[in-house]
Amino acid sequence: MADERDAAAASGGSLVFAVNGERFELSTVDPSTTLLHFLRSQTRFESVKLSCGEGLGNIKDGFHPIHQRIAGFHASQCGFCTPGMCVSLFGALVNAEKTNRPDPPPGFSKLSVSEAEKSIAGNLCRCTGYRPIADACKSFAADVDMEDLGFNSFWKKGDSKEVKVKSLPPYNRNGDICTFPDFLKKEIRSSMPLDPKRYGWYNPVRVEELQNLLKDNDFDSANEMKLVVGNTGTGYYKELKRYDRYIDLRCVPELSxxxxxxxxxxxxxxxxxxxxxxxxxxxxxxxxxxxxxxxxxxxxx
Ligand SMILES: Cc1cc2nc3c(=O)[nH]c(=O)nc-3n(C[C@H](O)[C@H](O)[C@H](O)COP(=O)(O)OP(=O)(O)OC[C@H]3O[C@@H](n4cnc5c(N)ncnc54)[C@H](O)[C@@H]3O)c2cc1C
Ligand code: FES
Incomplete structure (x- = not known):
């Protein structure tokens, strides 16, 4: 812990973030700490569940229209993928609101059908099938053709378009959902560097810095070092080999x-x-x- 504190102090950085709008600041953090463990052990949010999508809504405070439409379009069977689907769609809805597109009709969002489909493109469902999930997502899109939406518990076959629109659980575009608080935007300074001696993780921010790292004698064995861009492929690609050093290229502007x-x-x-x-x-x-x-x-x- 002392080493970590020294590294953080030397870098002048601390990790600042918000949980449900509440500010947290950590002068140091072990990178292997999961958010779930942190929430349960160091905050008052002790009952958070693994794979939890309840931040959007729950049985006590009321469900979010995303939950209601997923249920109504029969888009959840075992439920394993459902929290991920819900938060992916929620992210797409939030991003669509940031655009300067014209206001959509009541009950809809600024999302397009194509964006609604893409919002869940990275999520896998093993049992429901994608049609009902995509229908639930597309039901939020301003340009959706209601005739395209499949079997659901909101309307009967033959109902008019107006009846269908009215039967959908209402979506309020100005809903009181906590996203990225303004106070945090002012505090963004840089990414928090990890202590390379301890974690073998390097974040060069200039091409020269990267070149110096690659020239460094410590890096002469190619087997020990891996160039990564966030390293999010780990887990997806089942690579068991652990490298001694990782160089993360994300912060070198020329490479983007x-x-x-x-x-x-x-x-x-x-x-x-x-x-x-x-x-x-x-x-x-x-x-x-x-x-x-x-x-x-x-x-x-
Ligand atoms: C979460 C989930 C929910 C689903 N819900 C439904 C549903 O409601 N309705 C539906 O129709 N389908 C559903 N499916 C799909 C359905 O379960 C699969 O399509 C079906 O089980 C595939 O059958 P299978 O025999 O090909 O493979 P599996 O069901 O995977 O069966 C393979 C079996 O072979 C055994 N086996 C493997 N290798 C060997 C070996 N070398 N020697 C002997 N035994 C071996 C395994 O132990 C296993 O029992 C669901 C799938 C998932 C993941
Ligand atoms: S609902 Fe079972 S995996 Fe999607």
């Missing part, structure tokens, strides 16, 4: 660079494939892309 002009396109090494597609699409709509860019665009999608 995207430059597209009539002479060609240039992408930093850590730009995600979805960002590449998005930026090529934007370029495609905006101007007259070169033949090469057109070819790359066609090859990717």
């Amino acid at each position: 660079m995207i430059k597209i002009d009539p002479t060609g396109a240039e992408f930093g090494a850590i730009v995600t494939i979805s960002k590449v597609i998005e930026s090529l699409r934007k370029n495609d709509n905006g101007g007259s892309p070169s033949r090469e860019i057109q070819l790359v665009s066609e090859a990717i999608w």
